[in-house]
Amino acid sequence: MDTGKKRILTGDRTTGKLHLGHYVGSLKSRVELQDAYDTFILLADIQALTTHFENPQLLNESIFDVAIDNLSVGLDPNKVTIVQQSAVKSIAEMTIFYSMLVSVNVLRHNPTIKTEAKQYGYSDMSYGFLGYPVSQTADITFCNADLVPVGEDQLPHIELSRRIVRKFNGMYGTSIVEPQAKLSEVSRLAGLDGNAKMGKSLGNAVYLSDTAKEVDQKVRKAVTDPARVTVDIPGTPEICNVGKYHKIFTPDECDNIWEMCRTAKIGCVACKKKLTNSLNTLLDPMREKRAYYEAHMDEVKDIIVSGTKKASAIGDAQVETMRQAMHLTI
Incomplete structure (x- = not known):
C-alpha cells in the first residue's frame, strides 16, 4: 500500500x-x-x-x-x-x-x-x-x-x-x-586505538553487543593525549580520542570535561570512567532489547x-x- x-x-x-x-x-x-x-x-x-x-x-x-x-x-x-x-x-x-x-x-x-x-x-x-x-x-x-x-x-x-x-x-x-x-x-x-576509523577487522571497536565489563575494559585501553603522561600536565582534548568520544556520547558534560582536562583538574582514568558510564547508559536499553530477541x-x-x-x-x-x-x- x-x-x-x-x-x-x-x-x-x-x-x-x-x-x-x-x-x-x-x-x-x-x-x-x-x-x-x-x-x-x-x-x-x-x-x-x-x-x-x-x-x-x-x-x-x-x-x-x-x-x-x-x-x-x-x-x-x-x-x-x-x-x-x-x-x-x-x-x-x-x-x-x-x-x-x-x-x-x-x-x-x-x-x-x-x-x-x-x-x-x-x-x-x-x-x-x-x-x-x-x-x-x-x-x-x-x-x-x-x-x-x-x-x-x-x-x-x-x-x-x-x-x-x-x-x-x-x-x-x-x-x-x-x-x-x-x-x-x-x-x-575513530577507533579506540587512535586509528582514523573504527572497524570490525581492526580490533579497535566497541560493539553494540558488548557487556558493561567489556566496554570498561576497552575504554581503559583507549589511546589518549600522548603528551599527558601525568595527571598534573594540562591536556589537549581536541586531539584525544576519549575527548572526541565525549563530544558525541557525553554532549551535556563535554564542555566541562574538556575544560577540566585543559586545566589538569581531571585525569585520564577518571575521564575514561565518565566515558564508560556514558556508553553503558546508551547501550543498556539496547542490551535489554537484544536479550529479548536472542530469546526469540x-x-x-x-x-x-x-x-x-x-x-x-x-x-x-x-x-x-x-x-x-x-x-x-x-
Whole structure:
C-alpha cells in the first residue's frame, strides 16, 4: 500500500556484529527517521561476499547478528522492512541489466573502489568486487528508493547509481527513481586505538553487543593525549580520542570535561570512567532489547522472512517493468 512517504534504503554488510561507528554513522538516524520515511533495511550478504566469500559461516551467522543489532537500537519491525539481500532475486537480475551500461574503466576509477581495494590488499580485483557499485544500484532501485543515507566516502557510488539509472531511463523510457544521497551527520568514528576509523577487522571497536565489563575494559585501553603522561600536565582534548568520544556520547558534560582536562583538574582514568558510564547508559536499553530477541530467534527469522517476501514482490514488479521496456518478454 502506498503510504505517500518517501522511501529510504539503507543497510549493513553481514560480516559480523555492528559497533558504535555504525550506530553514530547510520543506526541512530534510522531510528529517528523510521516514522517519517518508508524504511528498507538491507542485510547485505551479497555485498559481504565481495570480501568474505571464503567464510560463508560468518555470513550466515551475521544475517541474524546484524538484524538483531538493528532491532536492538530501537527499529520497529512494524515500521521498517528488514530484507535479506540475496533472497531478493530481482536484485541479481537488475545487476545484470545495469552491468551492460557501465564500462570496466569507469568502475576501476571509482575512488571508493580504489580505496577499498587498497584496504583489503587486492592487487587483482574479482568481478564481484569491481562491480559492487553496480549491484548497489540494483539494491537501491529495486524498490525505487528516494534517499540513501551514506557517509562522504560513499558519494561516488551514489553518483554512479544516478548515472546508471539516468542512462537506463533514457534508453528504455522507464521511470526508475534517481536516488539522492542523504549525508550522515557523523560519517566516521575513530577507533579506540587512535586509528582514523573504527572497524570490525581492526580490533579497535566497541560493539553494540558488548557487556558493561567489556566496554570498561576497552575504554581503559583507549589511546589518549600522548603528551599527558601525568595527571598534573594540562591536556589537549581536541586531539584525544576519549575527548572526541565525549563530544558525541557525553554532549551535556563535554564542555566541562574538556575544560577540566585543559586545566589538569581531571585525569585520564577518571575521564575514561565518565566515558564508560556514558556508553553503558546508551547501550543498556539496547542490551535489554537484544536479550529479548536472542530469546526469540524464531521471531527474528519471521521478521527477516516477511520483510524479504514484501521486498521480493516489489522487486519482481520492478523487473517486469524493466523487461517489458527492454522487449525481453515473449
